[in-house]
Amino acid sequence: MSDCPYCANSTHQVIWNDGVTRVMYIVDAPFVGWCRVIWHAHALELTDLNEAERERLMRTVYAVETGLRKLLLPVKINLASMGTAMPHVHWHIIPRFADDTHFPDPVWSTAKRTASGRSVPADFAAAMKAHLETSLA
Numbered sequence: 001m002s003d004c005p006y007c008a009n010s011t012h013q014v015i016w017n018d019g020v021t022r023v024m025y026i027v028d029a030p031f032v033g034w035c036r037v038i039w040h041a042h043a044l045e046l047t048d049l050n051e052a053e054r055e056r057l058m059r060t061v062y063a064v065e066t067g068l069r070k071l072l073l074p075v076k077i078n079l080a081s082m083g084t085a086m087p088h089v090h091w092h093i094i095p096r097f098a099d100d101t102h103f104p105d106p107v108w109s110t111a112k113r114t115a116s117g118r119s120v121p122a123d124f125a126a127a128m129k130a131h132l133e134t135s136l137a
């Protein structure tokens with residue numbers, strides 16, 4: 001679908017792409033380590049995928065979650081699928097830390113504090129890619 005941003009090329013860093021799902025790392029996100037899992041083909045809603053496709057999508061979501069837990073040691077993981085502005089099936093996987101701007105409130109709430117300056121390790125994208133290659137082999 002040519003007018004869909006997730007069908008077009010994205011400026012965000014693609015860590016993983018097996019032609020079915022792709023994982024993007026949102027480099028400039030307000031929440032450190034924020035990743036997105038995108039169903040590669042255009043689909044509007046989860047119920048547009050068949051059961052096997054939904055399982056395949058969630059397998060990637062779970063692999064990203066375990067990667068974030070292993071690599072960044074967050075206090076909590078937030079999962080969200082709220083693609084109103086981006087009408088293409090995708091999940092947000094957002095690691096949360098006690099010093100993030102909104103903790104413990106939702107990411108869409110009002111910030112409670114200024115950014116801590118926390119960042120991901122320099123090898124984060126490469127380490128996540130390696131984790132996904134192992135997990136999704």
Ligand SMILES: [Zn+2]
Pocket residue numbers: 001004005006007041042043087088
């Ligand atoms: Zn699309």
